[in-house]
Amino acid sequence: MRGSKRLWIIALMMVLALVAAACGDDDDGEGNGDTGDDNGGETEPYEAEQGTPMAEWQEEGAVTIGVKFDVPPFGFENPQSGEVEGFDVEMGNYIAEKLGVEPEFIEAISDNRIPFLEDGTADLILSTMTITTDRDTEIDFSRPYYVAQGRILVPEGSDIAGIDDLGEGTRVCTALGSTYEGTLAEQAPDAKLDLVDAYSECFEKIQNGSVDAVSTDDVILTGMVIQDDSLQLVGDPLTTEPYGVGVAEGETEAAEFLSETVEESFEDGTWDELYEEWVGQYTGEDPQHPSEVTLEDAYELFPCDETC
Amino acid sequence: MDRLLPIITNNLDIYVSGLLVTLQLVGISFVVAMLVGTLVASFRITPAKPLNWIGGFYVETFRNVPLLVLSIIFSAGLLRAGVSLGKMSAASAALGLYTAAYIAEAIRSGVSAVSKGQIEASLSLGFTYGQTMRQVILPQAFRTVIPPIGNLIIAMIKNSAIVAGSIIALDDILKVARIVNSATFATNEAFFWAGVGYLLLTIPATIIVRRLEKRFAIKR
Amino acid sequence: MGYLFDPANWEWIFAGRNFMFLLERFLNNILLALVVMALSLILGLVIALLRISKNKVTSAVTGVWIDVWRNLPVLLVLLYFGLALPQEVKEFWVDIAPGFLPPQIKDSGQVVASIIALTIYNSAVIAEIFRAGIQSLERGQGEAAAALGLPYWKAMRIVILPQGLRRMVPATVGQLITLTKDTSLVSILAIQELVAAGSIVNNTSGSPFGGTGVPAPILQVYIVVGAMFVVFNLALSLLSRRLEVRERKRAGDVETVTGLEDQISIKPV
Numbered sequence: 129m130r131g132s133k134r135l136w137i138i139a140l141m142m143v144l145a146l147v148a149a150a151c152g153d154d155d156d157g158e159g160n161g162d163t164g165d166d167n168g169g170e171t172e173p174y175e176a177e178q179g180t181p182m183a184e185w186q187e188e189g190a191v192t193i194g195v196k197f198d199v200p201p202f203g204f205e206n207p208q209s210g211e212v213e214g215f216d217v218e219m220g221n222y223i224a225e226k227l228g229v230e231p232e233f234i235e236a237i238s239d240n241r242i243p244f245l246e247d248g249t250a251d252l253i254l255s256t257m258t259i260t261t262d263r264d265t266e267i268d269f270s271r272p273y274y275v276a277q278g279r280i281l282v283p284e285g286s287d288i289a290g291i292d293d294l295g296e297g298t299r300v301c302t303a304l305g306s307t308y309e310g311t312l313a314e315q316a317p318d319a320k321l322d323l324v325d326a327y328s329e330c331f332e333k334i335q336n337g338s339v340d341a342v343s344t345d346d347v348i349l350t351g352m353v354i355q356d357d358s359l360q361l362v363g364d365p366l367t368t369e370p371y372g373v374g375v376a377e378g379e380t381e382a383a384e385f386l387s388e389t390v391e392e393s394f395e396d397g398t399w400d401e402l403y404e405e406w407v408g409q410y411t412g413e414d415p416q417h418p419s420e421v422t423l424e425d426a427y428e429l430f431p432c433d434e435t436c
Numbered sequence: 437m438d439r440l441l442p443i444i445t446n447n448l449d450i451y452v453s454g455l456l457v458t459l460q461l462v463g464i465s466f467v468v469a470m471l472v473g474t475l476v477a478s479f480r481i482t483p484a485k486p487l488n489w490i491g492g493f494y495v496e497t498f499r500n501v502p503l504l505v506l507s508i509i510f511s512a513g514l515l516r517a518g519v520s521l522g523k524m525s526a527a528s529a530a531l532g533l534y535t536a537a538y539i540a541e542a543i544r545s546g547v548s549a550v551s552k553g554q555i556e557a558s559l560s561l562g563f564t565y566g567q568t569m570r571q572v573i574l575p576q577a578f579r580t581v582i583p584p585i586g587n588l589i590i591a592m593i594k595n596s597a598i599v600a601g602s603i604i605a606l607d608d609i610l611k612v613a614r615i616v617n618s619a620t621f622a623t624n625e626a627f628f629w630a631g632v633g634y635l636l637l638t639i640p641a642t643i644i645v646r647r648l649e650k651r652f653a654i655k656r
Numbered sequence: 657m658g659y660l661f662d663p664a665n666w667e668w669i670f671a672g673r674n675f676m677f678l679l680e681r682f683l684n685n686i687l688l689a690l691v692v693m694a695l696s697l698i699l700g701l702v703i704a705l706l707r708i709s710k711n712k713v714t715s716a717v718t719g720v721w722i723d724v725w726r727n728l729p730v731l732l733v734l735l736y737f738g739l740a741l742p743q744e745v746k747e748f749w750v751d752i753a754p755g756f757l758p759p760q761i762k763d764s765g766q767v768v769a770s771i772i773a774l775t776i777y778n779s780a781v782i783a784e785i786f787r788a789g790i791q792s793l794e795r796g797q798g799e800a801a802a803a804l805g806l807p808y809w810k811a812m813r814i815v816i817l818p819q820g821l822r823r824m825v826p827a828t829v830g831q832l833i834t835l836t837k838d839t840s841l842v843s844i845l846a847i848q849e850l851v852a853a854g855s856i857v858n859n860t861s862g863s864p865f866g867g868t869g870v871p872a873p874i875l876q877v878y879i880v881v882g883a884m885f886v887v888f889n890l891a892l893s894l895l896s897r898r899l900e901v902r903e904r905k906r907a908g909d910v911e912t913v914t915g916l917e918d919q920i921s922i923k924p925v
Contacts, residue, residue, distance in 0.1 A: 197846075197848075197852075197856070198855065198856065198859060204859075204860070205856050205860075206860060207672070207673060207674060207677045207853070207856050207857055207860055208672050208673055208860075210673075210677070235846045235848065236846070237846045239614065239618060239739075240738065240739065240766075240845075240846060242621070243623075243738075243739050243740075244765075247741060247742055247765065248765070249765035249766065266621060301605075304614055304615065304618055305614075305618040309615070309618065309619070310619075322605045323605060323607075323611065323614075323615065324603060324605050325601075325844055325846075326855075328855055328856075328859050329603045329605075329855075331859070332512050332603065332858075332859075332874060333512070333603065336512050336515035336516050336874075337515060337520070338511065338512075338515060338523070355859075496886070496890060497886055499889075500833065500837075500885060500886040500889035500890055500893070501837070501882040501885050501886050501889075502837040502838075502840035502841075502851070502882070502885055503837070504840045504841060504843070504851055505840060505851060505878055505881055505882040505885065506882070508851075508854075508874065508878045509875060509878045509879065509882065512874045512875075513874055513875030513878055513879075514875070516659070516873055516874055516875050517659040517660060517875055518659060590727070593729075594727070594728065594729040594730070595729070596729075597729035597730075597731040597732055598729070598730075598731050598841065601731055601844060610729065610731060610732050610735070613732075614735065617739065623736070623739045623740045624740060627732065627735070627736040627739075627740070630732055631728055631732060634727065634728055634729060634732065635724070635727055635728070638727040638728075639727065642727070
């Protein structure tokens with residue numbers, strides 16, 4: 129007994145030593161984002177009222193933000209730096225800066241964005257999440273901070289030119305838990321849907337030919353086109369998808385605070401800068417400016433379907 | 437859990453189709469696993485050293501690699517290498533080849549459990565090696581091998597969820613539960629019925645295996 | 657075949673921090689497996705003792721518990737807990753997680769869901785291993801202990817468990833191997849471990865978003881990922897065989913509990 133017990137203890141200590149060594153490396157793979165300009169001195173820390181979620185975050189000194197880790201240019205992990213970067217990440221940094229706290233970024237895929245808010249794993253979700261009335265029954269949204277559109281991505285030489293070409297036998301990839309599950313079921317009922325956990329899988333599938341098309345927000349698809357320019361966006365926009373920052377149900381002060389913060393970013397030019405840096409320089413397009421879309425408009429675009 | 441019944445009644449059709457997908461996947465994988473497993477087992481048993489080594493390499497690799505990694509290799513990996521496998525084929529290849537390693541081991545144990553004494557006796561009675569195999573060893577090995585293979589079928593039913601849930605994206609029982617969950621947010625109910633679906637497969641399988649065990653039990 | 661062996665497709669291993677990145681994330685898998693195994697051994701022993709209890713009801717109910725978890729796919733249990741675990745539990749983990757753990761484990765509420773799910777599943781298998789180990793001894797040793805006047809719990813503690821535990825080592829290490837493989841599944845729960853890391857290396861390598869410029873094809877990346885698991889698991893099974901040999905030298909040919917992938921059986925002498 130003693131002999132083998134000793135072996136186990138030694139093995140365990142070796143593993144722990146390995147772990148400690150690996151942690152001595154100051155690589156926080158989780159990513160603390162790129163807090164580029166540190167409080168240029170212009171923004172004063174926000175005064176949060178007692179009892180609001182913002183006050184809690186300020187007390188903790190940190191706010192946990194769920195972002196995508198595999199969707200450039202909105203949220204993606206860079207293995208060379210070990211950090212997460214992207215438009216959503218920068219919006220998160222902007223919000224955290226206003227509060228005067230440290231942002232902590234965790235991965236939130238489409239399927240667990242809402243559970244993360246419900247169970248408190250994440251304080252905020254900035255994960256290319258479209259505002260819908262159904263989702264509003266589970267969580268709360270800020271005003272729209274980006275307006276994406278649903279598009280279709282196809283490989284070079286494809287016959288598909290639009291939603292009508294997604295007929296019987298075509299295979300279309302999108303993420304489980306995204307609005308496109310429903311949208312495609314409606315607009316392309318004969319197509320065969322491949323539902324995956326993460327858009328990086330859809331990207332792989334369209335490149336290796338196991339699907340004929342990918343359908344999701346244009347920004348996500350643009351990220352794919354940037355990485356592989358043989359792919360192309362086709363057809364008219366399927367939907368308008370206003371993104372909102374998500375907070376847990378009932379945190380109305382937080383939702384209002386976030387809406388105000390987003391509006392400030394429109395006013396002080398930050399939004400335009402971020403857009404140009406992360407999206408504009410690649411697409412060269414002029415999207416619809418989110419200031420034109422209100423929260424009510426967003427709800428009307430995605431009215432009650434299942435859960436309300 | 438107040439939505440327990442509505443969840444299944446509203447979605448019965450996709451739950452059933454999920455069950456059928458799982459069944460199809462397990463069925464095809466089983467055939468692949470038995471064919472490849474028997475082949476690899478024969479490599480392990482034969483006196484030829486290089487074949488022993490190949491068999492050993494196969495078993496050690498496929499038993500120690502996660503099925504999820506195999507799924508990715510057999511679907512996306514092969515497609516990139518120019519080998520075009522459809523979804524169900526890639527999935528059955530991954531699950532089948534993975535399970536084959538375990539089947540090979542089960543068969544090898546079964547064969548080696550037949551005592552050497554019997555082999556020697558048979559050979560000294562003038563049976564050839566081939567006849568010994570066919571008439572003495574294999575029939576007895578067959579009996580020993582039924583319980584582990586039966587258990588491996590149950591393992592396959594459970595492992596099918598991994599293959600289907602990988603990038604291959606088949607709509608099996610578990611995937612259906614996730615789809616229902618993302619539309620209705622009724623996590624407990626959706627997953628409960630998925631659990632029921634799997635038990636509907638594994639429990640009868642267990643009962644059949646136990647029956648077969650009894651039927652083929654060696655009475656000493 | 658050319659594609660498989662073309663050296664250009666393997667260059668990514670040496671480019672940038674790719675390989676180190678994979679290794680670091682693999683540590684998360686190993687750590688998770690060890691933590692879960694430690695918890696499962698404790699819980700598994702408790703369940704096993706309940707299972708062999710003389711009380712028919714306890715025994716039967718525990719039996720049902722074990723059978724249910726052993727007949728469900730691990731992935732289903734993992735996904736269920738990942739999606740349904742309540743807030744308080746996840747916050748509790750983030751509060752108590754020791755500082756030496758890497759951030760992907762320390763700060764992730766999903767990790768506690770995966771620990772709970774894997775422990776519940778794993779402990780059911782461990783309980784069966786314990787039960788087989790204990791029952792392989794019980795009759796002869798139990799009677800001897802009784803003849804010597806030892807009461808039930810003392811007999812358990814001094815005679816049966818120590819011998820039983822030794823016999824269970826191969827099966828337990830085998831289960832640790834299975835558990836290590838199962839940790840790859842937590843990638844589906846968006847936990848940053850090796851399989852997810854492979855996807856990131858594959859995606860970003862050729863891209864303008866944080867790439868090294870050297871493409872990392874998915875086939876080669878996952879062959880390397882698979883190889884890491886194989887090497888680690890092989891080492892574990894070699895360790896197990898070593899222990900078995902030592903045991904055999906010590907106590908003569910010994911009955912051990914073994915199995916193939918979740919199955920438990922007593923290897924006859």
